[in-house]
Amino acid sequence: MTAKLEEIAARTVRYGELQPCRTAFIDAHTPGSNQKENFTIIGGGVSESADQHVHIKETPGFNIGAAGQPPHCRNSLHVHRTAEIFFVLKGRWRFFWGRWGKAGEVVLEEGDIFDIPTGIFRGFENVGTDYGMIMSMLGGDDAGGGVVWAPQVIEDARDHGLVLGENGKLYDTQKGHSLPDGVGPMPVLNEDELKAIPETPAEDVVPHYVARYNDLMAMAEKKPVKVVGAEGLIRDRPGFDVELVNGASIAGTPQKSERHQVLMVMRGHWKMAFDGGEMILAPGDTCAVPPDFDHTLEPSMSGEASLYRVSNTDDTAGATWKP
Structure with missing residues (x-):
């Protein structure tokens, strides 16, 4: 290994x-x-x-x-x-x-x-x-x-x-x-x-x-959907951002962030590939990706695939946004 x-x-x-x-x-x-x-x-x-x-x-x-x-x-x-x-x-x-x-x-x-x-x-x-x-x-x-x-x-x-x-x-x-x-x-x-x-x-x-999964999946066909955050559908700033990723919005594209990111798989099996290996993430799996970690993500088989990606921000874990 x-x-x-x-x-x-x-x-x-x-x-x-x-x-x-x-x-x-x-x-x-x-x-x-x-x-x-x-x-x-x-x-x-x-x-x-x-x-x-x-x-x-x-x-x-x-x-x-x-x-x-x-x-x-x-x-x-x-x-x-x-x-x-x-x-x-x-x-x-x-x-x-x-x-x-x-x-x-x-x-x-x-x-x-x-x-x-x-x-x-x-x-x-x-x-x-x-x-x-x-x-x-x-x-x-x-x-x-x-x-x-x-x-x-x-x-x-x-x-x-x-x-x-x-x-x-x-x-x-x-x-x-x-x-x-x-x-x-x-x-x-x-x-x-x-x-x-x-x-x-x-x-x-x-x-x-509240954001409904079927709506998010339809919106994520071209790029990940920002669900929670300053630019999200839910405009909260709780100290982290949340986005919904599906197979069409990210497959094979190089991924790297200066932030900590946590991948939480909702549907399907995802292949994470990086220099030195690859691994499969399944529904319910949680993966804490460190900053500056070069990798790609793509579904490992046909069918529905989605995950929530959570990134830390500089915001404090303070009060929830109010409309």
């Missing part, structure tokens, strides 16, 4: 090798949410569990993760302080938001992408018929501590044996755990804090923050 092939192989996480954590968050015991699987692919993500496996610790200015859930399983309502962008890899998913999850909702199909506005309560559930997977992009090198749970989520979790400490760590009373001396429970948001979190209707979210 050449040095370059060894380097890029070490920076690639295969879908079939993802290691899930089933105790990542405070609702891990709560009925309806207790079958979730959380994956941290690049960076530590926002897991609250010491059991979480991190595949690639080095971050390029953002984190990459995933959530896998069986049908009817949901992720409980929470607020993020930094960007949270999802695309659906497998299945059909309903995203909902608001204090009680009733301010608005949208259903996403495979390949659809959703840049969820910061500062609103959000949750999601698998409304398909099979195990589903959504891939996530989180703003900032350190996404830890960026989650605030709705008060009812913390209360329900406590009733089922999980307590979140003010240090951001979970303690399982069913296993005999208790809060360490000097560590109190995570305080819940008070009424004034809750009133400051907007109840944003769907008509103010969906047209500006």
